[in-house]
Amino acid sequence: MEEFGVYAVFGVNGPPQKLLSAEGACRVCVAVPPSVHQVVLFSSGPWGERICVNAELNDADRFPITIGKLTPYNKCLSWEQWEEETWTDSVTLNVTLEGGNQLNSGPEIILAVKEYTPKDVVAPLAARELNGKRKRERMTEVDSNDEGDKEEEENMSPNGSKEKNTPVQKLRGQKSSIKKLFPSGVNVSKTKGAVNGSKETQPAVGRTPPQTAARTKSRQAKTPTQTAPLAGPSGRWGQTLCPIDSQTAILIGGQGARMQFCKDPMWKLCTEDMSWVAAETLAEGPTPETRIGHTAIYDRDSRRIYVFGGSKNKKWFNDVHILDTQSWRWSMVEAQGKVPPLAYHSCSMFRGELFVLGGVFPRPNPEPDGCSDSLYIFDPQLSIWYQPIVTGDKPSPRSGHSACVMQQRYIYVFGGWDTPVCYDDMHMLDLGLMEFSAVKTSGKGPSPRSWHGSAVLSDTKFLIHGGYNGNNALSDSFIFDIENSSWTEVTPPQLSVPRAGHSIIAIETACIGHFSEEGSDGGSGGKSLLVFGGGDNEGNFYSDLTTVSVEDLRDAL
Numbered sequence: 001m002e003e004f005g006v007y008a009v010f011g012v013n014g015p016p017q018k019l020l021s022a023e024g025a026c027r028v029c030v031a032v033p034p035s036v037h038q039v040v041l042f043s044s045g046p047w048g049e050r051i052c053v054n055a056e057l058n059d060a061d062r063f064p065i066t067i068g069k070l071t072p073y074n075k076c077l078s079w080e081q082w083e084e085e086t087w088t089d090s091v092t093l094n095v096t097l098e099g100g101n102q103l104n105s106g107p108e109i110i111l112a113v114k115e116y117t118p119k120d121v122v123a124p125l126a127a128r129e130l131n132g133k134r135k136r137e138r139m140t141e142v143d144s145n146d147e148g149d150k151e152e153e154e155n156m157s158p159n160g161s162k163e164k165n166t167p168v169q170k171l172r173g174q175k176s177s178i179k180k181l182f183p184s185g186v187n188v189s190k191t192k193g194a195v196n197g198s199k200e201t202q203p204a205v206g207r208t209p210p211q212t213a214a215r216t217k218s219r220q221a222k223t224p225t226q227t228a229p230l231a232g233p234s235g236r237w238g239q240t241l242c243p244i245d246s247q248t249a250i251l252i253g254g255q256g257a258r259m260q261f262c263k264d265p266m267w268k269l270c271t272e273d274m275s276w277v278a279a280e281t282l283a284e285g286p287t288p289e290t291r292i293g294h295t296a297i298y299d300r301d302s303r304r305i306y307v308f309g310g311s312k313n314k315k316w317f318n319d320v321h322i323l324d325t326q327s328w329r330w331s332m333v334e335a336q337g338k339v340p341p342l343a344y345h346s347c348s349m350f351r352g353e354l355f356v357l358g359g360v361f362p363r364p365n366p367e368p369d370g371c372s373d374s375l376y377i378f379d380p381q382l383s384i385w386y387q388p389i390v391t392g393d394k395p396s397p398r399s400g401h402s403a404c405v406m407q408q409r410y411i412y413v414f415g416g417w418d419t420p421v422c423y424d425d426m427h428m429l430d431l432g433l434m435e436f437s438a439v440k441t442s443g444k445g446p447s448p449r450s451w452h453g454s455a456v457l458s459d460t461k462f463l464i465h466g467g468y469n470g471n472n473a474l475s476d477s478f479i480f481d482i483e484n485s486s487w488t489e490v491t492p493p494q495l496s497v498p499r500a501g502h503s504i505i506a507i508e509t510a511c512i513g514h515f516s517e518e519g520s521d522g523g524s525g526g527k528s529l530l531v532f533g534g535g536d537n538e539g540n541f542y543s544d545l546t547t548v549s550v551e552d553l554r555d556a557l
Contacts, residue, residue: 006044007019010038014113020095027097028096031090032091041077050097051098052097057087058093062092065091230264234541237499237533237534238292239532241505241530242296250296251503252296253294254290261313268282284327284330288330291312293310293343304323304380306354307322308378309356309359311341318342337385337386342356345372352379358395371416372399375387375394389434391435401415402414406459409432410429411429411431412480412482414464415450439485440485441485441487442486443486445478449468451501452474453534457506463477464477464480466500468500473535473538476489477490477491490553490557494531495531500536501533503530504530508527527550528550531548532546
């Protein structure tokens, strides 16, 4: 029988090189040559009692660039320099084996990469490599000025200026002292509901330090590959927090300090004592790749979480991953039908099907800066995507909007953006008639915004909180009543910190109120809101968990 081994391939032409063996060291460090821009790590042979192989790419200062994990169910990892913007010319690969009967548990072994030099270089290949080198050189030169090629950007924020900043991705060459989630200068309409601004921002529990100090602090950050685990998730935005029942919610994905995709992408929240458990290795099967702008929704009937879409640097996703919360196993759907890669869309569950609306297409498809106004439905029973026939006054193309399912019959869509406009309009989809209609509202409503949080409070009311208006992160809160189509502004003290890209969920529980981050009792029963994460567009990413009693919000009306 073939013995267990961990191998790596450095570059597209390199041969496999064994890093770990059944009877060798359990830790290996390899210096990646500057000429290598791709690394593939894989295992071969029976795993036995071995648990996992932790892999980490580090820069010259031993700061993690990216982290991965081989398991008996996920036996291959790959990295590419152009997908990891912090990849430098001095990269090391650190590999650590956990579990099994390793005979040598001493210091890590330092290995040298055997670079592959073919005897006869085929002319077309050399030309492709030369063109690739020239292309990368041109990309570096272009990214160093403000008038760069706009085709190199993705997830374009809602602005019409020449500034190329995106809501989630820094520019190459951008100085570390200026790292906002979103650029300034968006031409959005002014409304009476303008936010007080970021002057009232107070430090939130678990706030990520300002970006000027992020590198120093991040070296101390604990990741899944380190011996001392994190007590809770790192600060982030663009994640999903998906409730399963009154005791449990699952956190997936996100992006945080130094615009890095989170190295701790999956957590389990126990609401009874507000404790977090790192959940990346709790479930078997192929875990979704870390991403932002995706959606995760729980189906109570099948007891499954469906994760769809999102993006990661230059990658865009249209895959569907399913987490079975009974067997705790991941699976990926091989779906029929067509759905484009989407990010910052909305996803609603109705009668066992996923209703995906809007979102950003990968550039330049279908057109630069274009958002979608299409509705796609995924049927898990048949594993098929289809587009329904809808009538009425449907919303204009947008992303970063919210969608709330009310009375198991209507989907209310609010806000969002499509370059260069932020929206404050409301539309309703009647799921029985499959007909859209514009909702005429009364009262003081939210100003134009995107990436806000939303939550259903009751059969007739839902909450909108925070978001981004094109210039600032917001902290105001509003409740919409579908019976009279009216807005009412509320000012819960727990939600006074401006934030966007955060998560808000509503959970029925009898004890959650005792754990409010603000130190106040949120109520001894009924429904409560949990607010997690987000960013303030000033370099701060939050990891705090705040609770708000729905009863208190109703009393404020």
